[in-house]
Amino acid sequence: MVKFDSGRATSQAVEDYLKAIYKLQSVTAPVTTSALAEKLGISAAAATKMLKQLDGMRLISYVPYHGANLTDAGRRIALEVIRHHRLIEQYLHQAMGYAWDQVDAEAEKLEHAISEEFEARIDELLGYPETCPHGDPIPRADGVLVDERLQTLGECAAGDWVRIERVRDTDPAVLRDLTQRQMGLHTQIFVSDRHSDNSLTILVAGTPHLVHEPISASVFVTPLTADQAPANHG
Amino acid sequence: MVKFDSGRATSQAVEDYLKAIYKLQSVTAPVTTSALAEKLGISAAAATKMLKQLDGMRLISYVPYHGANLTDAGRRIALEVIRHHRLIEQYLHQAMGYAWDQVDAEAEKLEHAISEEFEARIDELLGYPETCPHGDPIPRADGVLVDERLQTLGECAAGDWVRIERVRDTDPAVLRDLTQRQMGLHTQIFVSDRHSDNSLTILVAGTPHLVHEPISASVFVTPLTADQAPANHG
DNA sequence: TATCGAATTTAACCATGGTTAAATCTTACC
DNA sequence: GGTAAGATTTAACCATGGTTAAATTCGATA
Ligand SMILES: [Mn+2]
Ligand SMILES: [Mn+2]
Ligand SMILES: [Mn+2]
Ligand SMILES: [Mn+2]
Numbered sequence A, B: 001m002v003k004f005d006s007g008r009a010t011s012q013a014v015e016d017y018l019k020a021i022y023k024l025q026s027v028t029a030p031v032t033t034s035a036l037a038e039k040l041g042i043s044a045a046a047a048t049k050m051l052k053q054l055d056g057m058r059l060i061s062y063v064p065y066h067g068a069n070l071t072d073a074g075r076r077i078a079l080e081v082i083r084h085h086r087l088i089e090q091y092l093h094q095a096m097g098y099a100w101d102q103v104d105a106e107a108e109k110l111e112h113a114i115s116e117e118f119e120a121r122i123d124e125l126l127g128y129p130e131t132c133p134h135g136d137p138i139p140r141a142d143g144v145l146v147d148e149r150l151q152t153l154g155e156c157a158a159g160d161w162v163r164i165e166r167v168r169d170t171d172p173a174v175l176r177d178l179t180q181r182q183m184g185l186h187t188q189i190f191v192s193d194r195h196s197d198n199s200l201t202i203l204v205a206g207t208p209h210l211v212h213e214p215i216s217a218s219v220f221v222t223p224l225t226a227d228q229a230p231a232n233h234g
Numbered sequence C: 001t002a003t004c005g006a007a008t009t010t011a012a013c014c015a016t017g018g019t020t021a022a023a024t025c026t027t028a029c030c
Numbered sequence D: 001g002g003t004a005a006g007a008t009t010t011a012a013c014c015a016t017g018g019t020t021a022a023a024t025t026c027g028a029t030a
Helices: A012-025 A033-040 A044-056 A072-094 A103-110 A116-125 A172-180 B012-025 B033-040 B044-056 B072-094 B103-110 B116-125 B172-180
Strands: A060-063 A067-070 A161-167 A188-194 A200-204 A207-211 A219-223 B060-063 B067-070 B161-167 B188-194 B200-204 B207-211 B219-223
Touching: A012 A033, A012 A044, A012 A067, A012 A072, A033 A044, A044 A060, A044 A067, A067 A072, A072 A103, A072 A116, A161 A172, B012 B033, B012 B044, B012 B067, B012 B072, B033 B044, B044 B060, B044 B067, B067 B072, B072 B103, B072 B116, B161 B172
Parallel strands: none
Antiparallel strands: A060 A067, A161 A188, A161 A219, A188 A200, A200 A207, B060 B067, B161 B188, B161 B219, B188 B200, B200 B207
């Protein structure tokens, strides 16, 4: 468990709440009771009670009926848990041969069980990686996280050359689908067509693929610069 | 968490109770409430309540005022947790460079957090090890454990040649002491003298050491056969 | 500006795993 | 075989984290 207040340990539940609030906050702040409850798969009543507790611990500031924001102390713990999660994912993938669709579930429990010693060791063994196997940045030990907002593949226009930088890590089926299409991290993609239902036709290593919304919304990309983009793509 | 009853998961508390009962049982059966409470560092009242619960789950058979014994189902879970613990210890030691006095504490938490997938992977990565870094046998995946009772170094007589096979893993200070004296697993030892306070003088790689009770009771040995024992030891 | 529906909180539960203090059982000993 | 000490259980709590159902609040809309 992560420590706070110079030494008091936080429970697994508190850690998962703070992590969820952190992630929801980047979409809409303050975080609503219902959004939190939905994300954690619990009742709104349970979320309300925990929000009051977390406010009492000074880990969030919570205004009844108006949602919550992390305090600095809460953000520190959230980032520590996210750091554990993504380091563990990368370790499972690189050092233990897990496929990228299997690491999230395993890391979800391990993130609460490892010591600072363990964290430091896997960080070193991996050569201080900057991202998890899904491309998400790993917060540094000092709590700094550089997290850029990227466009999704679904937001691309026909004619775009892009590179896969991140993928949503939640749905193993989507990740397996991407593996089958050879759409790993850093793969270059040409968007050949947009269709009326928002699906896309793309080229991956010369092979055309029809990509529907659930997939295209799960893939985050950056545009290729002129000198990176191949001249033709017949 | 370990599963039982074709799928229901056991809590960390239940797992630690079953493991403790398993270990106490090998010393005295049935296991008393006070022995269990002492081992787990909780009150006797808490132990009583949990014994009733475990009996209700059919994981132990418990007779009030007369102690508890594991059922087959309870033993299966205990061995599964011990397997996790010892495999994790060996992985921390062999694959991650942990010293043997640091692995027990880390494994104590991780043993409840890993999946069967994780267990199988570290087993394979380690080449199916038979013991933990302290020489304790690792239960097999099918629940079989061969556990011989060994004599302690403290029980040896002057003139004995012995080999270290196991060490008690609980006290990091003892383990560090053994490391400093070069008394790792499989080290050969000559017992040169027994003293009145039950301390011993031993030879380790030619160097004499004075060994007191807390150490000598933590080291388990087997006698060397005639052809293994060096002819002289001046 | 009053109202109504959705979001949220409160209330009353429950399970788990802990505590201390009081009651009760067992057993060894006289 | 009675008794007293020690072991054990019971009783009354507490904290955490969950549930459903009822009450309350907010804010968009008429
Ligand atoms: Mn988690
Ligand atoms: Mn990830
Ligand atoms: Mn444990
Ligand atoms: Mn061990």
